[in-house]
Amino acid sequence: MLKVSGHIILSQALFGGRKMKRVKPGPGLHVIIGCVRAGKTEAIISLVRLYEIAGLDILKVKPVQDTRSGAEFWSRNGTAVEAVIVTSPDEIFKLVKKRHKIIAIDEVQFFDECLLSVVEKLILAGKYVIVAGLNLDWRGRPFSTSAGLMAMATEEIDFRQAVCMTCGSLHANRSRRTTLNKETVEVGFNYEPQCIRCFVPPLDET
Numbered sequence: 001m002l003k004v005s006g007h008i009i010l011s012q013a014l015f016g017g018r019k020m021k022r023v024k025p026g027p028g029l030h031v032i033i034g035c036v037r038a039g040k041t042e043a044i045i046s047l048v049r050l051y052e053i054a055g056l057d058i059l060k061v062k063p064v065q066d067t068r069s070g071a072e073f074w075s076r077n078g079t080a081v082e083a084v085i086v087t088s089p090d091e092i093f094k095l096v097k098k099r100h101k102i103i104a105i106d107e108v109q110f111f112d113e114c115l116l117s118v119v120e121k122l123i124l125a126g127k128y129v130i131v132a133g134l135n136l137d138w139r140g141r142p143f144s145t146s147a148g149l150m151a152m153a154t155e156e157i158d159f160r161q162a163v164c165m166t167c168g169s170l171h172a173n174r175s176r177r178t179t180l181n182k183e184t185v186e187v188g189f190n191y192e193p194q195c196i197r198c199f200v201p202p203l204d205e206t
């Protein structure tokens with residue numbers, strides 16, 4: 001048997017033709033968090049695929065602000081699963097059907113804090129919610145939505161780290177911006193992981 005976030009996935013579920021026992025997840029909140037290039041989306045894709053093999057119907061959503069790819073969860077190593085693009089957290093409610101036992105949400109840092117109450121209501125409605133997102137912005141400040149979701153977690157918080165692009169350590173947890181843009185959010189690939197020893201917070205000019 002394989003244990004995933006407190007649920008028991010029966011191995012029989014992997015084989016067609018056999019009588020299989022359905023997994024009954026949730027309610028709960030599983031958080032995948034970390035800096036850029038830490039494998040967050042790869043992790044949520046892996047969980048989604050595992051639950052789908054187990055026969056569960058999963059609603060997958062992502063924010064419209066993530067323009068790096070289309071209607072899909074997309075990871076840097078090339079894996080992807082289809083997802084629905086939403087413009088606000090409230091839209092998620094309209095998409096949720098009774099058959100959806102699991103709601104997977106990627107790039108949560110792009111949503112405003114309204115996502116917290118939406119996730120809470122989903123949990124209270126018996127859903128198992130999996131979220132993935134960045135911990136800190138390029139200045140090293142917490143994304144409030146990500147921080148709130150971490151505080152609300154009922155299952156594991158999967159804190160992921162990357163390889164520091166400056167010193168090579170395996171403990172990068174900051175996302176350094178490689179351009180001179182001063183906006184809090186700049187969508188794209190202009191970031192690289194750094195560890196706490198190498199990360200130098202940019203000067204606060206406000």
Ligand SMILES: [Zn+2]
Nearest residue numbers: 164167195198
């Ligand atoms: Zn470093």
